Amino acid sequence: MAEVSRQVTIALAGQPNVGKSTVFNRLTGLNQHVGNWPGKTVEQKTGELSYKGQLARLVDLPGTYSLTANSEEERIARDFIIHGHPDVVVVVVNTAALERNLYLVAELLALPVPLVIGLNMADVARRRGIQVEAHVLAAALRAPVVSLVASQGEGLRELMDAALELARNPTAFEPSRPTIRPKHKTVFDEIRALISGHVSSPYTVDWVAMKLLEGDAEVGDQLRATAPAVWEEVCRRLMQHEDAYLDIAGGRYEWIERMVRAAVVRPKPGVVTLTDRLDRVATHPVWGLMLLLGVFGLVFWITYTLALPVVGWLEAVVVKGLSETLMAVLPSEPSWFSRLIINGFVGGAGTVVTFLPILVVFFAALAFLEDVGYLVRAAYVMDRYMHWMGMHGKSVLPLCLGFGCNVPAVMGTRIIEDCRARWLTILLAPLVPCTGRLAVITFLAPAFFGGAAVFVSWGLVAANLIVLALIGIAINRLAFKRAHTAFIMEIPLYHLPNARTIGLFVWHHTFAFVIKAGSIILLVSLLVAAFSILPGGQLENSLLARLGRALAPIGHLMGLDDWRPIVALLTSFVAKENTVATLGVLYGAADGAGLAARVGATLSPAASLAFLVVQMLFIPCAATLVVMRQQTGTWKPAIIATALLLCVSLAAGIVVYQLCR
Amino acid sequence: MPNRKRSASTATVFTPLSEVCAGARGIVRQLRGGKQFASRVTALGFTLGTPVVVVENYGRGPIIVEARDTRVALGRGEAAKMFVEALHG
Numbered sequence: 001m002a003e004v005s006r007q008v009t010i011a012l013a014g015q016p017n018v019g020k021s022t023v024f025n026r027l028t029g030l031n032q033h034v035g036n037w038p039g040k041t042v043e044q045k046t047g048e049l050s051y052k053g054q055l056a057r058l059v060d061l062p063g064t065y066s067l068t069a070n071s072e073e074e075r076i077a078r079d080f081i082i083h084g085h086p087d088v089v090v091v092v093v094n095t096a097a098l099e100r101n102l103y104l105v106a107e108l109l110a111l112p113v114p115l116v117i118g119l120n121m122a123d124v125a126r127r128r129g130i131q132v133e134a135h136v137l138a139a140a141l142r143a144p145v146v147s148l149v150a151s152q153g154e155g156l157r158e159l160m161d162a163a164l165e166l167a168r169n170p171t172a173f174e175p176s177r178p179t180i181r182p183k184h185k186t187v188f189d190e191i192r193a194l195i196s197g198h199v200s201s202p203y204t205v206d207w208v209a210m211k212l213l214e215g216d217a218e219v220g221d222q223l224r225a226t227a228p229a230v231w232e233e234v235c236r237r238l239m240q241h242e243d244a245y246l247d248i249a250g251g252r253y254e255w256i257e258r259m260v261r262a263a264v265v266r267p268k269p270g271v272v273t274l275t276d277r278l279d280r281v282a283t284h285p286v287w288g289l290m291l292l293l294g295v296f297g298l299v300f301w302i303t304y305t306l307a308l309p310v311v312g313w314l315e316a317v318v319v320k321g322l323s324e325t326l327m328a329v330l331p332s333e334p335s336w337f338s339r340l341i342i343n344g345f346v347g348g349a350g351t352v353v354t355f356l357p358i359l360v361v362f363f364a365a366l367a368f369l370e371d372v373g374y375l376v377r378a379a380y381v382m383d384r385y386m387h388w389m390g391m392h393g394k395s396v397l398p399l400c401l402g403f404g405c406n407v408p409a410v411m412g413t414r415i416i417e418d419c420r421a422r423w424l425t426i427l428l429a430p431l432v433p434c435t436g437r438l439a440v441i442t443f444l445a446p447a448f449f450g451g452a453a454v455f456v457s458w459g460l461v462a463a464n465l466i467v468l469a470l471i472g473i474a475i476n477r478l479a480f481k482r483a484h485t486a487f488i489m490e491i492p493l494y495h496l497p498n499a500r501t502i503g504l505f506v507w508h509h510t511f512a513f514v515i516k517a518g519s520i521i522l523l524v525s526l527l528v529a530a531f532s533i534l535p536g537g538q539l540e541n542s543l544l545a546r547l548g549r550a551l552a553p554i555g556h557l558m559g560l561d562d563w564r565p566i567v568a569l570l571t572s573f574v575a576k577e578n579t580v581a582t583l584g585v586l587y588g589a590a591d592g593a594g595l596a597a598r599v600g601a602t603l604s605p606a607a608s609l610a611f612l613v614v615q616m617l618f619i620p621c622a623a624t625l626v627v628m629r630q631q632t633g634t635w636k637p638a639i640i641a642t643a644l645l646l647c648v649s650l651a652a653g654i655v656v657y658q659l660c661r
Numbered sequence: 662m663p664n665r666k667r668s669a670s671t672a673t674v675f676t677p678l679s680e681v682c683a684g685a686r687g688i689v690r691q692l693r694g695g696k697q698f699a700s701r702v703t704a705l706g707f708t709l710g711t712p713v714v715v716v717e718n719y720g721r722g723p724i725i726v727e728a729r730d731t732r733v734a735l736g737r738g739e740a741a742k743m744f745v746e747a748l749h750g
Contacts, residue, residue, distance in 0.1 A: 066704035070697055097730040100706040130730070215696055245696065249703035250710065253729075285719050380734045384722040393723070393734070487723055487736030488701055 129267025348525030367505035389472025402432030436576030447596030517623035559607030617649035687745030694742035
């Protein structure tokens with residue numbers, strides 16, 4: 001009986017900000033799969049590990065504060081525990097906020113699955129003067145409790161031992177469970193009597209009765225579908241007890257207070273902590289905003305100082321070397337074939353490779369800010385401004401990622417629970433000037449504007465963000481009728497950054513860029529290369545050139561009488577920085593300073609400015625559009641963003657040219 | 662000592678959390694704004710009878726409140742739906 005040779009499934013549950021992903025990463029290493037929950041847009045991480053000869057599959061549940069069916073994440077977590085039949089659930093809790101964290105434990109205990117509790121961040125709690133005796137808490141809960149410092153790898157073996165022990169012997173799990181307060185005990189028993197016989201496994205009568213009393217819509221709908229007559233009876237009772245859910249939540253906390261009473265030593269009140277002192281500046285409406293601007297200035301400075309030399313090296317050595325090697329290896333006839341490979345393949349791959357250093361440094365800086373707890377403060381400081389635009393304080397985080405690359409920005413919007421705010425953030429993310437666009441400006445602006453280039457560049461970035469804000473405000477007023485989005489966000493304590501966490505954040509986001517954006521960039525790059533060769537093999541008569549000439553009337557309005565810059569703009573659909581490469585091909589010059597000067601010479605100053613404005617505001621790149629569709633499950637936001645930005649960028653280009661000429 | 666019995670009839674004596682100054686303490690007495698909102702904040706620890714401290718309130722924009730060892734940022738609109746009994750001293 002005690003022998004378990006098959007694979008054990010362990011579900012990892014926990015509230016946000018408890019270091020759950022650190023536990024997951026420590027246990028599985030890089031042996032993990034990231035995908036989506038079936039049919040959902042929520043990320044699913046699973047991993048495998050072998051511990052003392054036992055194979056285990058680890059499923060990381062979404063971080064949720066409770067298991068009511070309020071959000072998609074909560075529904076996923078609870079459905080997996082009920083229908084996914086994990087052998088054991090490991091709940092990671094933050095020792096520094098034990099009571100609140102045990103709320104999720106109180107909810108999990110109502111489900112028929114054995115539970116191991118990992119008291120994580122024991123070191124952070126100790127520094128705050130909070131001490132928790134794991135064995136005392138375990139005795140009160142009658143469930144295994146293990147002390148952890150996951151960032152240092154402490155306690156993970158004991159955690160696995162306890163989890164596997166329970167998986168082998170689940171009947172030994174007889175924990176203390178929260179009960180319904182006397183005030184609602186009678187109605188609870190009545191509902192139980194009504195529904196018994198109408199509840200099918202794996203649900204239990206107690207759990208369904210409690211969820212009905214809490215007004216859970218999903219459980220209610222199920223009962224209505226299977227037993228309408230019973231549902232009517234239940235409904236009548238629920239009507240008289242509409243406040244029951246508050247009482248049940250209160251009851252859970254009362255039970256929690258009883259559980260922790262003997263196990264926790266608390267600090268004296270009134271101690272001013274480091275977090276208090278830092279937050280006097282970081283969350284102040286004025287100083288906080290100043291600090292935010294300063295921090296982001298610093299992030300960009302570090303990113304470009306560290307990454308640009310590496311980019312230059314990659315361009316000069318790796319990309320050039322690759323194209324020279326291919327040139328030597330590929331047969332010279334037919335010439336269109338080698339041109340397709342070199343322009344399409346090397347161009348596309350080169351774009352991805354030269355992009356990596358900037359992304360890695362930028363994401364590392366952002367991961368550092370996230371890990372110490374600063375980004376949450378940034379969201380708090382920015383919340384009121386984001387609300388004007390119909391977004392949410394939490395929108396700040398993905399939008400920041402957008403300065404690196406719009407692809408992870410769109411993917412990052414999944415942290416915003418509010419559906420409307422998430423949708424709008426996805427729609428507006430392409431307006432954040434990514435490193436691709438910034439690269440184009442830094443290359444062309446000096447040739448176009450000489451000494452004034454710095455001011456023009458900053459002006460363009462500022463204009464971009466102003467357009468973002470204006471569109472946000474307009475959509476909020478016109479489409480959303482200024483509907484309110486709730487802002488409720490935990491502010492975790494500041495803590496020391498962990499190199500491993502930062503490394504995994506960088507790995508995760510860079511990997512996503514290479515896989516998702518990289519493959520699309522390569523594909524579209526090949527397509528555009530084909531369009532520039534077909535039908536006759538000459539660029540001047542190609543489909544691409546014909547399209548550029550067909551668009552000349554629009555170009556004329558913004559001073560672009562030449563078809564070549566128009567084609568360069570079109571190819572930025574592959575990836576924003578492609579504009580420069582295309583100009584290089586079209587003007588027959590290498591990427592050196594000569595190219596920028598040659599382009600500048602053919603355009604009037606007003607037209608150059610208009611060109612850069614359109615370049616900054618132009619339609620999202622192909623990779624961003626594909627990720628928009630992945631995140632929302634529909635092409636709608638991708639189509640709307642393309643149409644919107646096409647109109648906005650062309651209008652802005654025309655206005656700028658007509659005003660400046 | 663706070664008296665629990667008066668909560669239903671004299672709801673008006675309770676102050677919305679948005680109007681409590683930074684540093685002041687209170688006890689959560691009433692949650693308005695619908696079930697979904699109330700169930701979200703109770704999961705975060707703001708159940709009826711919970712002592713809270715307002716950490717930051719600059720009179721405009723979101724506020725920060727501490728309850729059960731957790732700091733939570735609340736939009737002004739959200740804080741206006743949570744009523745507390747102010748504690749003096």
